[in-house]
Amino acid sequence: MQKNIIIGTAGHIDHGKSTLIKALTGDETDRLDQEKARGISIENGFSHLENEKTRAENLKLGIVDVPGHEKFVNKMLSAAAGVDLALIVVAADEGVMPQTKEHLAILDLMGVKKAIIVLTKIDLVDREWLQLIELDLRDHFKNSFAETAEVIRVSSTKEEGINELKELIIKTALRMDQQQRSEIIYFPIDRVFSLKGLGTVVTGTLFSGQLKAEDELSLYPAEKRLKIKSLESHGREEQQANAGSRVGINISGIDKSEIKRGDIIAEPNSLLKSKFFEGELRLVENLNFTVKNGDQIHFHTAALETRGRIYLYNKKKAFPGEKVYITLILEKAAALVFKQKFVLRRNSPLTTIGGGEILELDPPPRRKIDDSRIVNKLKELKNASLKRVVELFIENNQNEPVEIESLKKKTTLKYKSLKEILNELTAEEKILELITEKSYIHQTKLKHVERKILKIVSDYNQKYGLKPGIKKEELRSRLDFKLKRKELDSLLQLLYNKELLKEKNNLIAHSSFQIKLSPEMKEIKDKVIKKYKKHLFSPPTRTEIINNYQLEEELFNYLENEGFLIRLSSELYFHISVLAELKKILKDYFRENESLALAEFRDLIGSSRRYALPLLEKMDQIKVTKRVEDHRYSGENLEI
Structure with a gap:
């Protein structure tokens, strides 16, 4: 069975991340002219590590190389969500620097569990300094996911330690469990471009599900349909791609101008899109400010970056290192999934605030619910089994099934x-x-x-x-x-x-x-029924009865509801026995005659056109008679 692991670099600018990837794979991940001219990474770069060992083990190792400059942390964030194994790169001549710490915090917040610490540029320092740097690393990485990570020393330019690092990466990847991922296709787009002869191409890390050539999918949040023409993963055209793979997709049905970084490719009608989300937020330890209700934030998840506001449950402000439950209101609708990791950054200056996971997608209205109850529900969602999660989503829907x-x-x-x-x-x-x-x-x-x-x-x-x-x-x-x-x-x-x-x-x-009925009401009821029965084919109107007997409308309606009277119009009511009597008359008539005209029917019942017409139409309705032009014939419900 194929195993897919995404490796992500992390570390301060100019600590040798891109040079390290080139030494490992032979690929130049700085592809932009501006990057080559300035000697720094501006966009995420992509490569893969492959050798006889990975092929023998059916192991796919995708690599995302991130910029180290503080101005491009947003680019690093767009890659961090898909990382399984972090290569934390620290230059031996400088040691741990500010972006090393911020990248480490972001990876921690994004739930990355495994790391290798790569000490680069070892050819620039002596052995004693290297030992001091390693001790310093341990202090900085204490209480983080990288606390027990192996440290390996390399010089990318002289290729010292590169083979050992390759072996360690492969060994570590083989020992790792595949991430538990959702069942649906979830493919965040981190690049979109056009290629001559191919058309629109998008790239990203397939978070979950399986992509196949010829699949017809949707682009979220726009919910526009598209089709996969072809797939490429690790430099090869593939018929399918599995979760955890870096994938390039040649698509049709949608123009490049309609797609942007952060959009999602998924199955049609599989994702909720909303501006409103609830979740758990863990603030980083070294903040020098508090987070307040209504604060503006930058929201990062997968390849998406957007702005929004944060609202705290049960609190007016949150402090460094604290864990809180929140509502996020984003500027633009996003298509997220349950328990998706996110990172929040301050609006100005751009500083990482903390991170967490989404627990409620498009939550129901909370206006009449106490904050403490909401917090308890979110805590339970976070820790519940999948079965209990489904039950909670049904239980928490306040106003409808x-x-x-x-x-x-x-x-x-x-x-x-x-x-x-x-x-x-x-x-x-x-x-x-x-x-x-x-x-x-x-x-x-x-x-x-x-x-x-x-x-x-x-x-x-x-x-x-x-x-x-x-x-x-x-x-x-x-x-x-x-x-x-x-x-x-x-x-x-x-x-x-x-x-x-x-x-x-x-x-x-x-x-x-x-x-x-009271005795008085019963007496009136009997008189009215008697009146309608006596004048079977030419009864009084509703208004006449109500006025003559000083009858309440409610009692008149009772006579209809209880089946004493039938209504043929707003004013015309007949005693219920009129139906049986008419059937008898019509049965006798049609034994001797083939058809019946309205005037003949009027004479049969000894009434006027005013009553005869609605009664005859009722006979048509219940199929005692059948109308053909101006005449009636025996209907299917008239047994002669």
């Missing part, structure tokens, strides 16, 4: 892996699937919503005692939890199964609710 598409983006899991976890959580009754393979609600929220539904229905029954129940849409609009129609239906079915609610004609009532 969570859709599986959103969970995929928040967790960066493939559908199959995510569905397995969701099935487990459902079986354990920690969550409920509201719409099959689509949306989910946590049991704690479910209980809240059930209580709310029951209260709304009970209050409605109490207030409108003559109405058989509340309409679903009205119930849905009164909830403080957003539910789609199908989601509400799922919850209502649960309450029906528990015999807490009942439904009739799409009206919802408490299971124990019954309409109770």
